[in-house]
Amino acid sequence: MPKNVFPDFIELIKTKGKLFGPVKQKSKYSFEEISDVQDLDFDYQRTVLGVKKFLTPPRYKTLSFDKEGTKDIIDEPETNIVIGVHPCDIHAIKILDRLFLGNIIDPYYASKRENLTIIGHSCLPDDKCLCQSTGTDMVEDGFDLFLTELEEYYLVWVGSDKGLALTIAAGDLLSEDISDESIREYVRWQQKRSSMFKAVMPSFKYMADIITLNYDSEIWEQFGEKCLSCGTCSLVCPTCNCFNVDDKILMNAEEGFRERMLDSCTLPYYSMVAGDHDFRPDRTTRLKLYYTHKLKEYIGRWGQPGCVGCGRCVTYCPVDINVITVSEALFGEVCDTKEVCE
Amino acid sequence: MIDGKKSKIENTYKSHPVEILGIKDLTSDTRYFKVRFMDEEMKKQFVYKPGQFVIFSIPGLGEATFSISSPPTRRDFIEFGIRRVGSFTEAYFKLKEGDTFEMRGPYGNGFDMESLQGRDLIIIAGGLGAVPLRSALLYAEDRREDFNQVFFLNGARSPEDMLFREDFKAMAARGILDTRLSVDEDPTGEWPYEVGFVTALIPKLAEKINPENTTALICGPPIMYKFVIQELLKINVPKDQILMTLERRMKCGQGHCGHCAIGGRYTCLDGPIFTYYDVQHIKELI
Secondary structure (H helix, E strand, O other): OEHHHHHHHHHHHHOOOEEEEEEEEOOEEEEEEOOOHHHOOOOOOOEOOOOHHHHOOOEEEEEEEEOOEEEEOOOOOOOEEEEEEOHHHHHHHHHHHHHHOOOOOOHHHHHHHHOEEEEEEOOOOOOOOOHHHHOOOOOOOOOOEEEEEOOOEEEEEEOOHHHHHHHHHHHHHOOOOOOHHHHHHHHHHHHHHHHOOOOOOHHHHHHHHHHHHOOOOOHHHHHHHHOOOOOHHHHHOOOOOOEEEEEEEOOOOOOEEEEEEEOOOOOOOOOEEOOOEEOOOOHHHHHHHHHHHHHHHHHHHHOOOOOOOOOHHHHHOOOOOOHHHHHHHHHHHHHHHHOOOO | OOOOOOOOOOOOOOOEEEEEEEEEEOOOOEEEEEEEEOOHHHHHHOOOOOOOEEEEEEOOOEEEEEEOOOOOOOOOOEEEEEEOOOHHHHHHOOOOOOOEEEEEEEEOOOOOHHHHOOOEEEEEEEHHHHHHHHHHHHHHHHOHHHOOOEEEEEEEOOHHHOOOHHHHHHHHHHOOOEEEEEEOOOOOOOOOOEEOOHHHHOHHHOOOOOHHHEEEEEEOOHHHHHHHHHHHHHOOOOHHHEEEEOOOOOOOOOOOOOOOEEOOEEOOOOOOEEEHHHHOOOOOOO
16 A cells, blocks of 8 residues: 555545544553544554553443343444554454453453454564564454555555455555565565564563572562552553452432453452452562463463563553563572573 | 454353342351242253352442352252351341342352262361352262262351351261361350361371272361361372362452462362362462
């Protein structure tokens, strides 16, 4: 797709559903509804919230009730299209899909997912992007369309029937004739991008073992001491999906609703049961759950970490507890004390 | 989904109304509820194993998990034992016979009683642990011929604290199961059974059981597990035959909300029954 027809492409997409894309808001980016193609800004590394904003919103209603009874609140079919999604965030959606659309399908997630069309967009890393280390810098599926931005063209990958339908609708805006020069340019671009990653962590693939070896390490206490239990890491993590459920009654005391809200295992009372027994009363054990679940247990269960290397925790943790600092500290611990490195 | 297929998905979060058939006090803070689904289809559909649990719903207060206390061998009703510990359970203490509420489930793996045929069973309950284990106990009584020896060791703080006290006394009198009831302290001095910790009853079984053919089913307060497991290992019960039922905070019951994770396992899907062998290396277990 030649770049000069991109605005036409956006206009076409907008006729198919409600369009969202990356928009600059002060120093941060966010997926917002797009009315004007000028609002789109693809020169970004990460939005504050990933695509989970659409799939497991921070707070949403699942049930309403009144004196007559209860009623499920499941989204009606509609089309939301989000454009500009980076490979790491597409991998994150695949991880959420696996959880919510696995053996037991979550109807609330399923309806939101069914309503969402995903148009990916290529990106260049900054010093916080570690997707190369997590193996999520490239993406082959999980999107409907994927746009790679070259000098004068977009290379458009079709990832689903929904995506194919969009390309058919786009008609002449897209061309199937790809010149050899475009292919060479694409390869050169990929090589350039691959060489730009600064946050390369060779230790990452051993993290499951390293965490097991370091389960009783003092490092956890040190991080626990620093942790503010604010839950920001979970809020911004594109694969953190834990939710709490709460019922609210309106002021008329006759009707109300049940809602889900994002929760975080780093928050106090996350593991408290009836009778006030708390299985994880301190910050250290909660932080340990966060990192063992994300970096060790996901590998055990699914063969890959629950981290997609988006760098959000690196950007937003106010006290620098993130996948890089934790992994490096644990890896260092193994190297220093157990002499297993090299 | 991703191919744009629209499909009707069954809502596994949907609760179904039940009617309360009976209520009685078990102790000063724990009450027994006997319920039945209102919907004929649910009555037929609702099949469960001992050790499984359900989620009760009260619009306005939320949802909470409760273990099923009745055995699947008795199909006309479902029983629960509920301790008053917070606003949710408090609401249940205001309900009367004939009232209705909603629940969904069953969830969890439960005890696979059929796989235990021909084995010696040691069923060990502490405190509230008697609620879920009562399901396995009554199953073992109803299907006594399925098992070899069946021992029931039950511990409570004091005689007044023992749940299902009269039921268990009757069970001891029936003698279908080798029932041993123990209280930590007996201020009245009138307790006709054992006095002391329930763990003290385990060594006495050493001569009676064939360890290789023995399975232990345990449920009790977190503190109990460590000591019970130690004693069971001493009498050579295999690690993979120590079945423990664990409690964790849950919001969904189906592996979505994350709260019940222990290591990489979800208590709601992979548990609440775990073998000691499977979880012996999971540090934050108990």
